[in-house]
Amino acid sequence: MTGTPPEAGPAPGRRSPRTNPWWTLVAVAFGLFMVGLDGSVVAIANPYIGQDLDASLPQLQWVTNSYLLALAAALILGGKLGDRFGRRTFFLVGLVLFTLSSVAIALVGSTAGVIAFRAVQGLSGALMMPNTLGLLRAVFPPRKFGAAVGIWAAVSSVSTAAGPIVGGLLVEHVGWESVFLINAPVGAIGLVVGLLVLPRSKDGTGHHRFDVPGLVLLALGMIAVVYPVVQSGSWGWGSPRTIGLLVLGLALLAVFAVVESRTAHPLLPMRLFRNPSLSVATAVTVVNFFVLLGSIFFLMLYLQNVRGYGPVEAGVLTLPLSLASMVASPLGAALTDRFGPRFSLTLGMLLQAGASFGLLGLGVDSGYAAMWPCFVALGLGVGMVMAASSEAIVGNAPVRDGGVAGGLQATALQVGGALGTAVLVSVLGSRVGSTLHDALLGAGVPAPLADGLSGARDAVAQGVTPVVPGVAPEVQAAVHQGAAQAFVSGAHTAVLVTGGLCLLGAALSAAVVRRGRGTGGGAPAAH
Template sequence: MTQRIRALRLTEDNRRWWTLGAMCFALFMLMLDNTVVNVALPSIQQDLDADLAALEWTINAYTLSLAVLLVVGGRLGDIFGRRRIFLIGVTVFALSSAAIGLSPTDTALIVGRAIQGIGAAMMMPATLSIVTNAFPPHERGRALGTWAGVSALALAIGPVVGGFLTEHVSWRAIFFLNLPVAAAAIAVSITAVRESRDETVGRTIDYAGIATLTVGLTALVLGLIEANRWGWGSPRILALFALAVAALAAFALVERRVKAPMVDFAVFRSRQFAGAASVGFIVSFGMMAMFFFTALYMQNILGYSALEAGVRFLPTTLVLIVMGPLAGRLTDTIGPKPLLVSGMLITGASQIWQSFLTSDTGYGFLLPSFVLMGVGMGLVMSPMTTAAMNAVDRTKAGVASGVLSMGRMVGSSLGVAIFGAVVATVGSAKLDEALPSLPAPARERLAESLGGGGVAGGPQQIVEASRDAFISAFGTGMKISGAIAIAGAFVALALISGGRPTAPEPVPELAPEPEPEPAAA
């Protein structure tokens, strides 16, 4: 017993594992928050008398601010210290969670969710860059595998925890739950985590780069979120995409001219980093679309409740919990390339499997594809992250992790948007074939409903035609998504280097800042 207690004490030998534990605490809180909110939306609607648009922005406000500010959060960590920015982010996240739990109106809740996303954008890149700096390259696979496993665990239990708290306590409890987790993360971080930053740059903030990147990403992500509702060819969507192109082009020009750019584009000269970032984008593109539209299939076609559908996704996340750490250890042994290639192939196979669903298909047919998806994502996530972070100098870990996370967030938004467009387009054609006598405006309204899985009530012929159209479009979308995942395997094959990670490198401690001289009397 005494030996176990000594083993748990913070020492120089185990400091990096304490650091990993603190980052996993924080990541668990972030990922849990991503899933518990969805289950609570009906209760939020009833309690705050919120309309559908307010419920959508309860999710979108967080997603938008997080995706837009990830790179900024990562770079601020490089400049001012990753532990410092992490602690600020955890504090902002916790305080905004408390404010959301006390929200009197849906407007206050949406504002709180946007602020919560800002805190998350400061935390998420910091967790990855802090772990990268704490572990030498030959141990990062194991550490990042644990990091990925904790993320999967939070995703797995999120719907269950959210459903239990919403049903037996209150939807507000899911936000108050963040407070003790944040307190534990702060306490361990202050004690165990060493400060690190990019010692090659000063403390100059690239305000022009932040402004142009924020405008460009806001326009891009907002356009992707609203494209299917407003119409891809609508003036508002076209204006947003035009603004995104102009602002991101301006960002690229600004970064070439400033002395201390926010994003060092030299990281993309590394084939390994570019390949890992591309794989992260592709796997997120297919994964989020699969989860989103398969959930609609289970609820609207198979008749499951939201909680029942969430529980049936557990095979994917439970397998991912096991495969993440295992893949991380294998990365340290054989390198990331074979794992990424096989993982993307298995992910693609899972999606193509789901493309053969019919209105009579039961959960038994879905189950093997869920297991395959868990295996595939488990083989991709931690090796992809390890490959990316080992490809850049440790001084650039913050901005590299921000770029990697931002690419995954944009990939997720693009995947849902493109899949939704496929469902609307293919489904509309199927409705035209099945219901030629129905007036065109009515068929257009039916086509718009396909994004929600089709109509649930009305004349039997219309209900069946709507469901058949959704299933046909779903199958087409899954085939496309699976083909893109398989293409990702070839990207990994071409760009990711083989072999084990490089030998460990010493990580110098951050020199303490000089104390200010006392003012003259």
């Protein structure tokens, strides 16, 4: 069976925004903007949330990761609900819940409350994100779908990359709560526009049983993988708890794959992964946001806490990343149309690898010249991969799986972001813990004081210099130098990880990814 077009709209003779697919793109852009912005804007607000609410580094990680993990765990579910019951309905429901949970985050007044409502925010985003692509796939003809996806990727990339700039302005002039309150007017406008212009669209393949076992296994598996990664800084990578939960999570995901392959109406049709290009593009999409959000997280700590820039200055300094992403998304879509997704994915991954290895030049007192070329390369790479992966994933899926394929791509993005912040901050924290004592001694801190400061690794891993009361100014300066050097050493280890992953992604893209051969047109693959 094949997917059905959107439900009947106005007669051809009557002009209505619902008959114009570009209005659908405008409407879904509001949701895209909010979800993308909130995935990265919190990076610049984190130091202020930590100070205001007295949050530890693991708690700050969960302010980011509770959102990303909830989003990732429910994205495929959101796409499935939209496919079955109506993409317009679930997009708008998600928009309303996202707006309300954003306001709740600003008002709750506790770290635990912020983490909890960030998770609600993530679940709400999961109702929106996959249905944006599902709606576009349903209303755009094949010849224009690539252009629409290019704009979709541009909005998503730019909103993510613009987070630090918007957040910097709001945090400095209003307060950290305002980075969430800004969603109230955006959500209200988006709701009005969506009600006016979004067409009704769903899959017409009949009434299917809902895959509850698949949903439970996927959610539990992802939580079991990400949670020990976040906690590894305090538990240790070799801890039985860390290893045990990781093994459990991987086992649950393996069981999920087996269950899905044997279920008549799966949450995630495993047949999609029979296409090697789709599979590799999904993996590269994970790496894409792993590098982007993970790098933004520790770069904002570096710029503000190590280098001493204000939030607005830190946001402005990352402006090249945003501008490059704006250019790269339509450029990536054009290159993909001409040369296929293999070219754009490979080039995007190589650009991000170059950006990562370039950040090895960062030091305690680095000037801006050591940063901006890396920001440009990172933005270009992210935008190109976004556009090309949309073509390789959504463009190779049957129309009836449009929401699920959109959910798959969006899940890959958010899983990458969650793992990026968790893994890279954990790697950074572990490196800080192993080098802090020697770095303090190397900076001239007396040995007894260095011994006492070894327990300050959580603060140093955030780029914060421990304040030692009663010591001479030159000793406090040495403490700052040593703590900053330990943080930079951790950052260098983190970018080695990202650079290696990007090289692997480039190699896989060049070897495996091919242009789709019309599978996106609507002929479903066999179960």
